Amino acid sequence: MATVTSTRPYHIIIFGASGFTGQFVVEEVARSAFEGPSGSLKWALAGRSRQRLEGVLNQAAETLRKPELRTEVEIIVADVSQADSLAIMCQQGLVVLNCVGPYRFYGEPVVKACIENGAHCVDICGEPQVVGSVVTQHRHIKCPSLWLNSVMYNNPVSYLLTGTLTAVESFLTIHTGPEGGCAHDGTWQSAIYGFADSGSLRKLRKKFGHQPLPVVGATVKKRYCKEIDQYAIPFMGSDPSVVRRSQRFLYEGHQELPVQYSAYVGVGGVWSLIKMFCGGLLFWFLGKFGLGRKLLITFPEFFSFGVFTKAGPSRKQMEGTSFSLTFFGEGYAEGLDPSQGRPNARICTQIHGAEPGYVATPVAMVQAAITVLNEPQFLPIKGGVYSPGAAFARTTLIDRLNRHGLVFSVKRF
Numbered sequence: 001m002a003t004v005t006s007t008r009p010y011h012i013i014i015f016g017a018s019g020f021t022g023q024f025v026v027e028e029v030a031r032s033a034f035e036g037p038s039g040s041l042k043w044a045l046a047g048r049s050r051q052r053l054e055g056v057l058n059q060a061a062e063t064l065r066k067p068e069l070r071t072e073v074e075i076i077v078a079d080v081s082q083a084d085s086l087a088i089m090c091q092q093g094l095v096v097l098n099c100v101g102p103y104r105f106y107g108e109p110v111v112k113a114c115i116e117n118g119a120h121c122v123d124i125c126g127e128p129q130v131v132g133s134v135v136t137q138h139r140h141i142k143c144p145s146l147w148l149n150s151v152m153y154n155n156p157v158s159y160l161l162t163g164t165l166t167a168v169e170s171f172l173t174i175h176t177g178p179e180g181g182c183a184h185d186g187t188w189q190s191a192i193y194g195f196a197d198s199g200s201l202r203k204l205r206k207k208f209g210h211q212p213l214p215v216v217g218a219t220v221k222k223r224y225c226k227e228i229d230q231y232a233i234p235f236m237g238s239d240p241s242v243v244r245r246s247q248r249f250l251y252e253g254h255q256e257l258p259v260q261y262s263a264y265v266g267v268g269g270v271w272s273l274i275k276m277f278c279g280g281l282l283f284w285f286l287g288k289f290g291l292g293r294k295l296l297i298t299f300p301e302f303f304s305f306g307v308f309t310k311a312g313p314s315r316k317q318m319e320g321t322s323f324s325l326t327f328f329g330e331g332y333a334e335g336l337d338p339s340q341g342r343p344n345a346r347i348c349t350q351i352h353g354a355e356p357g358y359v360a361t362p363v364a365m366v367q368a369a370i371t372v373l374n375e376p377q378f379l380p381i382k383g384g385v386y387s388p389g390a391a392f393a394r395t396t397l398i399d400r401l402n403r404h405g406l407v408f409s410v411k412r413f
């Protein structure tokens with residue numbers, strides 16, 4: 001059980017608590033505080049403006065009707081551009097929940113400060129280049145820190161693996177209520193900068209020098225799936241590559257055969273697909289040069305057809321929104337040789353949850369931290385950069401997520 005001490009007084013520090021996502025992580029930590037070691041959690045907010053952090057704390061105290069938050073939760077001032085302030089912040093906590101993005105500008109110094117100062121780091125980075133770069137720079141460290149992201153995708157894939165599966169495809173669908181829905185432009189900005197720098201991803205992957213993972217069973221052709229009753233396009237975030245990292249860890253470290261994994265996101269009917277295609281072309285064109293990126297960043301609502309806004313979704317919109325992540329797995333029944341014939345076993349599982357970006361993601365992030373604090377004996381012995389599928393394989397994280405509204409179910413065999 002992880003204990004706080006006088007020199008390390010907090011179980012959890014929420015860095016970037018004043019951001020759009022950060023405020024919801026603050027509320028989720030406040031709701032889950034009783035799940036900390038020995039039934040309580042000592043936690044603090046961190047960021048570069050004490051005033052903005054106090055505002056977030058006041059808002060959380062009011063929304064949750066917990067006035068005690070104003071006096072019980074402390075504030076640490078830290079700025080990514082000031083390494084000393086990051087070090088002082090990381091020395092005070094066991095786990096840092098990092099909500100400061102875009103991660104390509106601010107993510108790596110926080111991981112480094114956590115590693116150097118013995119704190120675990122959990123973030124919600126969806127930018128493949130950042131994940132690649134952090135892994136390249138810190139994969140050989142031998143210290144107690146764990147760096148984790150992509151909790152939502154990783155663990156479901158591990159959950160699906162029954163030993164006979166050879167391929168998994170996942171489809172994310174988002175359902176909005178009558179109020180509609182959108183995402184905050186923090187994610188839009190991360191996507192713009194990530195796209196502008198997509199060439200570096202290939203170079204990074206070369207730098208790893210990994211041997212390709214073996215393909216087990218019949219090769220899965222990339223396809224657009226009918227099962228979710230929507231058109232779907234490949235999911236561009238970091239999650240598929242993080243899942244593949246988990247597969248590599250389990251293959252190289254534990255001789256578990258890897259599955260072929262592809263991730264898609266549902267975009268709706270044919271009209272949405274056309275809109276998406278046009279928007280994608282415009283995004284591709286403008287994202288290539290500085291002035292175009294400036295336009296995209298200044299007018300997110302216009303260029304994303306209302307998917308991303310500067311204000312982010314309202315609470316009412318968030319209440320009406322939910323998501324399903326459906327995983328279709330196929331493989332070979334017990335005793336059948338995957339090198340022979342077509343797969344003859346199928347499984348479909350689903351995770352269903354509330355609004356994905358600012359309700360489910362904070363839940364996943366906070367439950368990952370609570371798992372790290374409560375179950376250190378089930379985490380990898382060596383510190384380092386781990387994907388969640390690897391780090392949490394032996395923990396009760398999925399049960400915890402289930403209890404917090406991220407419901408995992410097996411739909412059919």
Ligand SMILES: NC(=O)c1ccc[n+]([C@@H]2O[C@H](COP(=O)([O-])OP(=O)(O)OC[C@H]3O[C@@H](n4cnc5c(N)ncnc54)[C@H](OP(=O)(O)O)[C@@H]3O)[C@@H](O)[C@H]2O)c1
Pocket residue numbers: 016017018019020021022047048049052078079080081099100101102103106124125126184185186187188190356357358361
């Ligand atoms: N994976 C997922 O599902 C998921 C979901 C939601 C968000 N995200 C990611 O989370 C990140 C944040 O998104 P958001 O919408 O919350 O963005 P945001 O509202 O712009 O928040 C950014 C935060 O970073 C802080 N910050 C910026 N520069 C800093 C610095 N130099 N030092 C310390 N703090 C600094 C800001 O502090 P100030 O308040 O002082 O400006 C603010 O708290 C994005 O990368 C987004 O893609 C991922």
